[in-house]
Amino acid sequence: MSPETTRRRRAIFHERQTYRRRRQRDAARLLAVLGVALFAVPLLWERAGTENDAVAMSSAIIYLFTVWGGLILISLWVGMTAARWGQDSDRAAADPGSESD
Amino acid sequence: MASFNLLVAVCLGYVAILFAVAFLADRIAATGRGRWLRSPLIYTLSLSIYCTAWTFYGAVGYAVRSGLEFVTIYLGPTIVMIGWWWGLRKLVRVGRSQRVTSIADLLSSRYGKSNTLAICVTLLAVIGITPYIALQLQSITLSFATFAEADPSRGWADVSSGLWVAGGLAIFAILFGTRNLDANERHHGVVTAIALEAVVKLVALLAVGIFVVWGLAGGIGETMARIDASPIGEWNVDPGRWSAITFLAAAAFVCLPRMFQVMVVEIDNERHLHTAAWAFPLYLFLMSLFVVPIAAIGLDLLPEGTNPDLFVLTLPLSQGREDLAMLSFLGGFSSATSMVIVASMALSTMLSNHIVMPIWLSWTGSAASVSGDVRSVVLLARRVSIVVILALGYFYYMLSGGGAGLAAIGLISFAGVAQMLPPLVGGLYWRGATRTGALAGLGVGAGLWLYTLLLPGLGGFIPDTMLQQGPFGLSWLRPQALFGITGLDPMTHAVMWSMALNALTFVIVSLITLPDPIERLQGAQFVNVFEHSTGLRGWTGYVAQSEDLLIMAQRILGTSDAQTLFQREADRQGARGHLPEPTPDFLERLERNLAGSVGAAAAHAMIAQIVGGASVSVEDLLAVADESAQILEYSSQLEAKSAELSRTARQLRDANDMLTRLSAQKDAFLGQVSHELRTPMTSIRAFSEILRDTEDLSPAETTRYAAIIHDEARRLTRLLDDLLDLNVLESGQVSLNMRAGTLAQVLDHALSSALAGAERKMVVHRRPEMENVPLYSDLDRLAQVFINLASNALKYCDADRPELTIRVQIQDDMLSVDFIDNGRGLTDEAQTLAFEKFYRVSGEKAGGAGLGLAICREIMQRLDGDVTYLPGQGGGAFRVTLPLREGGRGIDAAA
Incomplete structure (x- = not known):
């Protein structure tokens, strides 16, 4: 196969819209990782009964629910964009790993 | 003071509404209308059966005891939902394409349709879920009792109320959960009812929360200050438990039979996940938002010794807000009933499909499987299973005496069903996972769970000496300190050991055992599900004859309706004529239309008969494999024949070469013979001419010439003799x-x-x-x-x-x-x-x-x-x- 036909079969650079959708999909996948990381932060907090002052319950609540709410908002954005992902799925098949999970 | 009678009346009225909603939803779904019944909102709300009475009431009690640790129960599912692209998407696709009916069915299907595995999973689920059901019964009777105490005019026996509740739930589950044979079909009635209950419990908890924050504490700032001043005012969460319970909740969210039922079996459209991915975490967020304020204010306002598990109920009651308490009661009631209904439905499907039916079929022999009475037997088995499960839950509740031992059962239950996670994840992502591996891992995990968590947690099953010193004095086998690790909290300890050894055993045994062909085929179908299936409904057959479909549709819908439907579809596809292409979309629409007349199961079966199956089944693949084997054999025969032909051709070519060579030899031979004959003949002719034409020859010359002629003639004779001799020899006629x-x-x-x-x-x-x-x-x-x-x-x-x-x-x-x-x-x-x-x-x-x-x-x-x-x-x-x-x-x- 000549280099020209290879290039035609598998586009390396996509138009802007497709590129956007790809990155949104990446974000959707990373969201859970981000959630795990953010929810693991309290593991490092000072607990009651130790020498230093423990984190106050109100701060803990604000942190956790802010993170939680943020994740929900991102997930809302992902869910709304996800409806359009199907449109370039045929082209996505050429992208290694994009449908491989 | 609200009378207890009013409470009972409200409760009965609420149940009546639930029945009516379920009934109407089933009716609407049966006529094929009611698009909203299949909306992502209903799907998201149905997921809320995750929040049981244990979380509705218990979260506040949990917060009183352990601070913010309760939130881990919600964080796990949140992570699973926002990470839907990794896991749930695949799980749902597999569940739809394989048309699984329960998690036991899914695991059994993945590991070569092994019923042994299904039985193990079913038993594990029953052991794990029965105490959980008992917990729901307890919460309902406790909340009844709370109201009864507030109304001293009535005597109240909480044990008998448990029986009534169990009976009522059984009737509901039987009526709406076993209407149809096809467990894979949506139970619109049940799902709609639990969606309604989800709304009720959310509204109830939010109402109590808002009342507490703005009514009692006086605003957010005030509330925060009072929280910080309360006994739970400081961060006090054990890191081990924080991670372990988050993990457990995430695992249980996927593995719990009731969650699997609403999340995978009842899903109508894969795209619902897009909505549920944010809406369900939002639901959980709202459910836990006011837990800590309620706990802190409750600790502040209520007398010491009040059961913190019932703060949601007692706080409004103590403030004289019976209406709010009533709403809160309905919220708790909803949480308990929806969980019990779906859990008993899911478990009954597992019990009847994997334990009762195999036994019944082997008992009655194969004759029964062809007659029509299987349908009624399956339904009966499901109904009996529901009764049995609820009876088990009730007896468990009776035996345990409704004490504090039950409060811990929620997490213990989670840890039990979480043992299904390694075979589930391995089955979805690793083709090398084998049935033996899954069974071994499940056995090890479940055994450790029983030994380190369930039995010690129940109390009385394991003697104290064994807890302290280990069995037979072997201290390294102490149930809560295996291998001498004593520093861990029992829950973290049990989760760590059971999950780690479960996964390890699963992987090692899978690596050293060989899967059978069906397992390998199923493994490939599961792991590569996105390559094998196209859509959520899984109609992949393009071979359907549109004409056959039309004939069938005419019989059911009537000639003109069916033709109109097909014509419209053909127009939509832009096809000429009256027959549309049997695309998956069209088949799905047709199936829905038919379902309105004959029910979804029958419609699905009819289309499946014509289209040839929802997706490729293992039997199909085996048949294909057989066919390819035959083709291979045939082609090897052809190859042999062609080799024979080319051999023959070569022989013919050789023969031809030989003939050509022989012909050339013959020509050369004839040439040589002519030459040999010519030489003597020439001299004979020459000397005989001399003798004839020369008159004055001396007698000596005459004699000499005649002798030459004689010699030459002899030579010729000898030559001809030899030639004749050779000819006779060569021709084989000698x-x-x-x-x-x-x-x-x-x-x-x-x-x-x-x-x-x-x-x-x-x-x-x-x-x-x-x-x-x-x-x-x-x-x-x-x-x-x-x-x-x-x-x-x-x-x-x-x-x-x-x-x-x-x-x-x-x-x-x-x-x-x-x-x-x-x-x-x-x-x-x-x-x-x-x-x-x-x-x-x-x-x-x-x-x-x-x-x-x-x-x-x-x-x-x-x-x-x-x-x-x-x-x-x-x-x-x-x-x-x-x-x-x-x-x-x-x-x-x-x-």
Whole structure:
């Protein structure tokens, strides 16, 4: 196969819209990782009964629910964009790993 | 003060509304209308059965005891939902494409349709979920009791109320959960009812929360201050438990049979996940938002010793807000009932499909499976299973006495069902996972769970001495400190050991065992589900005949309706004529239309019959495999045939080459013969002309010329004799005159003939003692060969004193007679050509026609022997070989 036909079969650079959708999909996948990381932060907090002052319950609540709410908002954005992902799925098949999970 | 009677009335009214909603939803779904029943909102709300009474009431109690640790129960599912792209998407796709009915069915299906595995999973689920159901019954009776205490006019027996509740739930589950045979079909009634209950419990908790924050505490700032001042005002979460319970909740969210039921089995459209991914975490967020404020304010306002598990109920009651308490009660009631209904439905499906039906079928034999009564048996089995599960839950509640032991059961239950996670994840992502591995891992995990968590947690099952010192005094086997690890909280300890060893065993056993073919096929179907399935409904058959579909649809929908439907579809597809292409979309719409008339299960079955299945089943694949095996076999036969043909072709080509060569030889032979005949004929003609035309010839000249003519004529005769002889020999028409004799006689005769009257003298060396060999052959012909060889030696031996040695040998029934002279022998070229016709060593010196050796070879081959040149003997040497024969055996064949 000549280099020209290879290039035609598998586009390396996509138009802007497709590129956007790809990155949104990446974000959707990373969201859970981000959630795990953010929810693991309290593991490092000072607990009651130790020498230093423990984190106050109100701060803990604000942190956790802010993170939680943020994740929900991102997930809302992902869910709304996800409806359009199907449109370039045929082209996505050429992208290694994009449908491989 | 709210009367207890009012509470019972409200409760009954609420149940009546639930029944009505479920009934209506089923009716609407049956007519094919009600798009909203399949909306993502209903799906998200149905997921809320995750929040049971344990979380509705218990979260506040949990917060009082352990601070923010309660939130881990919600964080796990949140992570699973926002990570839907990784896990749930695949799980749902697999569940839809394989049309699984429960998590036991999914695991069984993945691991080669193993019923053993399904039974193990079912038993584990029943053991894990029964205490959980007991917990729900307890929460309902407790909340009843709370109201009863507030209304002293009524005597209240909480145990009997548990029975009533269990009975009512069983009836609801049976009525709406077992209406249809196809468990894979949506239970719109149940799902809609639990969606309504989800709204009620969210509203109830939010109402109590808002009342507490703005009604009692006086705003957010005030609330935060009072929280910080309360006994739970500081961060006090054990990191091990934080991670372990988050993980457990995430695992249980996927593995709990009731969650699997609403999340995978009841899903209508994969795209619902897009909505649920944010909406369900939002639901959980709202459910937990006011837990800590309620706990802190409750601790502040309520008298010491009040059960914190019922703060949600007692706080409004203590403030005189019966309406709010009533709403809160309904919220808790909703949480408990929805969980019990779906859990019992899911478990009953597992029990009837994997335990009751296999037993029943093997009991009644295969005859029953073809008759129509299977349907009623399955339904009966499901209904009985529901009753049995609720009875189990009730008895468990009775036995445990409704004490505090139950409060811990929620997490213990989670840890039990979480044991299904390694085989589930392994099955979805790793093709190497095997049934044996899954069974072994599940066995190890479940055993450790029983030993380290369930039995010690229940109290009374394991004696204290064993907890303290380990079984048989083996301290490293202490249930809550395996291998001497004592620093861990029992829950973290149990989760860590059971999950780690479960996964380890699963992986190791999978690595060393071999899956059977169905397992491997299913493994590929599961792991590569996105390559095998196209859509959520899984209609992949493009082979359906649109005409067949139309005929079927006409029978059910009526001729004009069906034709209108097909025409509309054809127009939509832009197809000419009246028949649309059987695309998955169209099949799905058609199935929905048919479902309105005959029910979804029947519609699905009918389309499946025409289309040929929802997706490729293992049987299909096996059939395909068989077919390919046959094709392979056929093609190997073809290959063999083609090899045979090419062999034949090669043989024909060889034969043709040989014929061409023979033809060329014949031409050359004829040319040579003509040449040989022409030479004497020329001299005969010349000398006979001289004799005729010359008159004055002297008598001496006349005599000389006549002698020449005579000689030439003799030569011609000899040549023609030889040619005739050769021709007869070559054509195989020679008749051999077989008789017995000895080699010595033949040699004597031959040598005397050859040497008699010769001009040169030749010494012949013989060894008479070797020559006394009995022969059975054509002795005259043999003698002819010997004469030829001897006279050749006499003619061509160029030694001064020619000598001929005759050597006789017997080897393996073959007699060989060598004629060796002391001349120079034949040149290389002469050796290869000596046996060709008309070959003469040195021109016409010896006067022969060059046919002698050719004739010798022909004779010997007729006699099953041969004559060859024997190089390297110091002179010309020819070897005559001849088989030794007793009688006439084999001669007939040669003749």
